[in-house]
Amino acid sequence: MHLQPRLHTAEEMGAIYLVYKEWKVFFMSRYSYFSHLQCPQCGLIFSGSEVRQLCGCGSPLLARYDLEALRQVLPRPELEGRETSLWRYHELLPVERPENVVTLGEGMTPLLPLPRLGAAYDLPHLYMKDEGIIPTGSFKARGATVGLSKAKELGVRQFAMPTNGNAGAAWSLYAARAGIRASVVMPVDAPMITRGECAASGADLYLVNGLISDAGRLVAGKIASGGIYDASTLKEPYRIEGKKTMGIEIAEQFGWTLPDVILYPTGGGVGLIGIYKALSELLELGWIEGPLPRLVAVQAAGCAPIVKAWQEGASRSEFWPNSGTAAFGINVPKALGDFLVLEAVYATGGCAVAVEDEALLSEQRLAASLEGAFVCPEGAAAFAAARKLRESGWIRDGERVVVLNTGMGIKYPETIPVNAPVLQPEDALPS
Numbered sequence: 001m002h003l004q005p006r007l008h009t010a011e012e013m014g015a016i017y018l019v020y021k022e023w024k025v026f027f028m029s030r031y032s033y034f035s036h037l038q039c040p041q042c043g044l045i046f047s048g049s050e051v052r053q054l055c056g057c058g059s060p061l062l063a064r065y066d067l068e069a070l071r072q073v074l075p076r077p078e079l080e081g082r083e084t085s086l087w088r089y090h091e092l093l094p095v096e097r098p099e100n101v102v103t104l105g106e107g108m109t110p111l112l113p114l115p116r117l118g119a120a121y122d123l124p125h126l127y128m129k130d131e132g133i134i135p136t137g138s139f140k141a142r143g144a145t146v147g148l149s150k151a152k153e154l155g156v157r158q159f160a161m162p163t164n165g166n167a168g169a170a171w172s173l174y175a176a177r178a179g180i181r182a183s184v185v186m187p188v189d190a191p192m193i194t195r196g197e198c199a200a201s202g203a204d205l206y207l208v209n210g211l212i213s214d215a216g217r218l219v220a221g222k223i224a225s226g227g228i229y230d231a232s233t234l235k236e237p238y239r240i241e242g243k244k245t246m247g248i249e250i251a252e253q254f255g256w257t258l259p260d261v262i263l264y265p266t267g268g269g270v271g272l273i274g275i276y277k278a279l280s281e282l283l284e285l286g287w288i289e290g291p292l293p294r295l296v297a298v299q300a301a302g303c304a305p306i307v308k309a310w311q312e313g314a315s316r317s318e319f320w321p322n323s324g325t326a327a328f329g330i331n332v333p334k335a336l337g338d339f340l341v342l343e344a345v346y347a348t349g350g351c352a353v354a355v356e357d358e359a360l361l362s363e364q365r366l367a368a369s370l371e372g373a374f375v376c377p378e379g380a381a382a383f384a385a386a387r388k389l390r391e392s393g394w395i396r397d398g399e400r401v402v403v404l405n406t407g408m409g410i411k412y413p414e415t416i417p418v419n420a421p422v423l424q425p426e427d428a429l430p431s
């Protein structure tokens with residue numbers, strides 16, 4: 001039989017293309033495009049399929065992705081209809097099998113315009129990314145969901161970590177959900193409720209009469225005895241991947257455009273490193289265009305090692321002696337990833353700002369009274385910094401500014417002194 005060659009009609013071509021596209025997405029797409037771990041200091045590469053802590057050179061490791069392959073499958077960020085948690089970005093997360101995901105529904109937090117606070121600061125385009133409504137009450141849930149999911153995938157049964165409270169609370173609760181045993185050490189001064197969160201989850205909880213750096217030494221001793229995963233900040237490479245989703249969400253919520261400035265209350269700086277990493281990956285994927293937002297590391301005046309280093313143009317910070325602040329989550333005298341924080345700030349033309357406790361506590365009240373936003377003291381520090389940077393002219397007219405509120409105000413009841421009159425039942429209210 002003789003087959004007559006003929007051209008396809010436009011409809012046929014369209015149908016063939018659609019079938020091809022579906023096929024390509026179905027057969028070529030992977031749940032995760034995680035490829036390997038890399039040391040940002042010495043460049044060494046490690047497999048991501050076994051447990052890893054720090055690089056031999058002492059640096060934290062970073063997760064790398066096969067972005068070129070992902071770009072083939074998803075040339076544009078077409079994410080409509082996906083779940084409204086940070087797992088909607090699973091291609092850019094390190095967990096390879098969906099059955100290992102340990103989730104409480106975290107992520108996709110609101111990006112709220114703040115017109116009244118913005119008017120008070122002369123920032124008409126002021127937004128708050130509100131992490132206060134996330135499970136466990138702080139954005140540490142993002143690091144915990146990804147860190148523990150990956151730990152589960154790697155077969156981890158038990159971990160230990162030092163914490164200023166919120167990370168320990170989040171990791172304890174997610175560990176309970178994962179069926180992994182948690183040992184947590186926190187300063188006696190850490191927010192009281194975070195003890196409760198750890199205790200309720202069944203974690204082994206220890207309090208130390210000292211700072212997070214002292215808690216770190218105690219944990220290091222336990223790790224040295226062997227067999228326990230070290231979940232200290234940046235000593236495992238995956239919590240940063242959870243925290244980076246704040247950056248992806250901000251881009252998505254602005255319709256894959258970027259704000260001009262992002263202010264972040266910085267302790268260990270993992271969130272800031274993560275946001276910078278996320279935006280760099282999105283640039284490489286072609287999902288967004290630069291320039292990147294100027295990243296601002298905000299610290300408390302009572303603990304400002306990153307600010308001091310930035311002022312000196314240094315690439316690393318020095319231990320900050322006798323640190324103290326009401327913004328407990330950012331009381332970190334020396335961060336392991338300080339050089340990565342500083343790099344993110346320098347590379348984006350950002351800056352580092354220190355805020356007095358008095359200023360951040362008054363900003364906390366102002367945000368609540370003008371906008372109904374009961375932010376945590378760490379978030380309030382970032383608001384105080386926004387005010388400062390606008391006053392100095394560093395933030396220019398009409399710029400789009402995002403402040404990260406990293407937790408809920410109700411985790412810190414002691415930061416709001418209350419002076420309400422106590423009445424007897426037979427009294428009358430004043431007219």
Ligand SMILES: *Cc1c(COP(=O)(O)O)cnc(C)c1O
Pocket residue numbers: 138139140166167265266267268269270271272329330376378379406407
């Ligand atoms: C941990 C914490 C921070 C600081 O986070 P890093 O990313 O480690 O700098 C800020 N705010 C709150 C509420 C925290 O718990």
Ligand SMILES: [Zn+2]
Pocket residue numbers: 039040041042043044055056057058059
């Ligand atoms: Zn290295």
